[in-house]
Amino acid sequence: MARIVVLGAGFAGLWAAIGAARMRDEIGDAGRDIEIHLIDRNPYHNIRVRNYEVDLSEVALPLPQLLDPIGVTHGIGEVEAIDPARREISLVTSDGKESLSYDRLVLALGSEVMRPDVPGLAEHAFDVDTYAAARRLEDHLASLGRSAPSPARSTVVVVGAGFTGIEVAAEMPARLARAGITGSRRIVLLDPNPVVGATIGEQARPVIETALASLDVETRLGVRVASVEAAGARLNSGEFILTQTVIWCAGMRASRLAGNFAGARDRLGRLLVDPFMRIADVPGVFAAGDVASSVIDGLHPTVMSCQFARPMGRFAGHNVVADLAGRPMLPLRIDWYVTVLDLGGWGALYTEGWDREVRTTGEAAKATKQAINRKRIYPPLSGRKDELFAAAAPTVQAPPPTYGARRN
Ligand SMILES: Cc1cc2nc3c(=O)[nH]c(=O)nc-3n(C[C@H](O)[C@H](O)[C@H](O)COP(=O)(O)OP(=O)(O)OC[C@H]3O[C@@H](n4cnc5c(N)ncnc54)[C@H](O)[C@@H]3O)c2cc1C
Numbered sequence: 001m002a003r004i005v006v007l008g009a010g011f012a013g014l015w016a017a018i019g020a021a022r023m024r025d026e027i028g029d030a031g032r033d034i035e036i037h038l039i040d041r042n043p044y045h046n047i048r049v050r051n052y053e054v055d056l057s058e059v060a061l062p063l064p065q066l067l068d069p070i071g072v073t074h075g076i077g078e079v080e081a082i083d084p085a086r087r088e089i090s091l092v093t094s095d096g097k098e099s100l101s102y103d104r105l106v107l108a109l110g111s112e113v114m115r116p117d118v119p120g121l122a123e124h125a126f127d128v129d130t131y132a133a134a135r136r137l138e139d140h141l142a143s144l145g146r147s148a149p150s151p152a153r154s155t156v157v158v159v160g161a162g163f164t165g166i167e168v169a170a171e172m173p174a175r176l177a178r179a180g181i182t183g184s185r186r187i188v189l190l191d192p193n194p195v196v197g198a199t200i201g202e203q204a205r206p207v208i209e210t211a212l213a214s215l216d217v218e219t220r221l222g223v224r225v226a227s228v229e230a231a232g233a234r235l236n237s238g239e240f241i242l243t244q245t246v247i248w249c250a251g252m253r254a255s256r257l258a259g260n261f262a263g264a265r266d267r268l269g270r271l272l273v274d275p276f277m278r279i280a281d282v283p284g285v286f287a288a289g290d291v292a293s294s295v296i297d298g299l300h301p302t303v304m305s306c307q308f309a310r311p312m313g314r315f316a317g318h319n320v321v322a323d324l325a326g327r328p329m330l331p332l333r334i335d336w337y338v339t340v341l342d343l344g345g346w347g348a349l350y351t352e353g354w355d356r357e358v359r360t361t362g363e364a365a366k367a368t369k370q371a372i373n374r375k376r377i378y379p380p381l382s383g384r385k386d387e388l389f390a391a392a393a394p395t396v397q398a399p400p401p402t403y404g405a406r407r408n
Helices: 011-026 063-070 131-145 163-178 204-212 256-260 306-325 362-376 385-391
Strands: 002-007 034-040 042-045 059-060 072-078 078-083 088-092 096-101 104-107 111-114 155-159 186-191 216-221 225-230 230-237 240-242 244-248 252-254 283-286 338-342 348-351 355-361
Touching: 002 011, 002 306, 011 034, 011 063, 011 104, 011 306, 011 385, 034 306, 042 063, 059 063, 063 072, 072 088, 088 362, 104 306, 111 283, 131 163, 131 244, 155 163, 155 230, 155 240, 163 186, 163 204, 163 216, 163 338, 204 216, 204 348, 204 385, 283 306, 338 362, 348 362, 355 362
Parallel strands: 002 034, 002 104, 034 072, 104 283, 155 186, 155 244, 186 216
Antiparallel strands: 042 059, 078 088, 088 096, 111 252, 225 230, 230 240, 338 348, 348 355
16 A cells, blocks of 8 residues: 555645545556545634535534545644654554554645734633634633623724734624623734734725725724733734734744755745645655645745645646656646635625736625635535536636626
């Protein structure tokens, strides 16, 4: 038996595993001796892009439903280290420390929110980086809803006015209402940059500002959080904001386990991979999703996003089996890039192209966002092998649908 191990069951890892199983099936007898095994710390596939939403009931999909029908084995464990020279993974499972060997590896351990050394951050702040963290925030808001009204109870501070922080802040009016926190409330979005959405683009900014203003989201720009305390957030400007809820959304970094490989990495800690998703100079190892960076159209490196993680996963899965079986591998090339930013009750913002030109806004863009978040990025849930394999084909989807009138 030759063993392929996929590390991570996120958008890259899940699709790598299904893509590998699809290719194993396609090559018939040649694939008979290939085992595909997936490891994640959780027994579910998290639709991570939805962790900011009001309703979390459909964002953790049990892995057995997705992997058992296609013969991919899976285990729950915390990956602690990878030794590429010995082709061995060190894990902690419920049975203790274990090691697992591989013939080929797909590294898809994703990214995590950066948590700088701010006093009180670890003890008092929340985030929406993982399903577990999103549930913790949900439980916290629900418990606030049952407690006595106070300014601190009805104030939420969101740190980081990039994609995630804006989505979290814009969704917060609905989340507070659901928790029963009505009446006067404050949502404060803060960022060290002098503008909101500094990385999102000039054209998008006025739309974001209009949406935040209509949702009564205050901004504090050009400031940093000096400390997070039980009673509130202290800013480096000297201001103290009374709050029981600080949500940290300040930037992403690739899994630290990318550092176990000698390959070159970028400033986000991502391993540079070729169009086949191979890490240069590390035989037998493919990487996909937020842990990897690939130049996708001859010019632009992938952005940490599910938009790129899913096709990177499908191609890595296809190629890892092709490599093992001596078949031709397929290069990944994607010639489009879009962003769809949820702006809560105001709607959304849809941009196209690397210059992020605004195409639709408000309800029209919201329809695109919902089509993506609720349908497009979901694996088939029927448990049918043919549907799973069809969805994992190593092809590039067309851009998501646009609705309503174009802005220009
Ligand atoms: C709130 C939020 C909103 C977002 N919105 C968008 C959006 O609108 N559009 C978009 O394109 N992108 C969005 N993103 C980014 C997107 O979620 C990521 O780019 C995407 O999840 C990357 O996929 P991945 O498979 O590489 O990593 P992940 O989805 O993070 O998957 C990594 C997997 O590895 C597992 N894992 C990690 N470390 C270990 C370990 N040591 N041991 C065992 N298992 C481990 C994790 O449990 C996880 O299942 C958003 C992210 C967040 C947090």
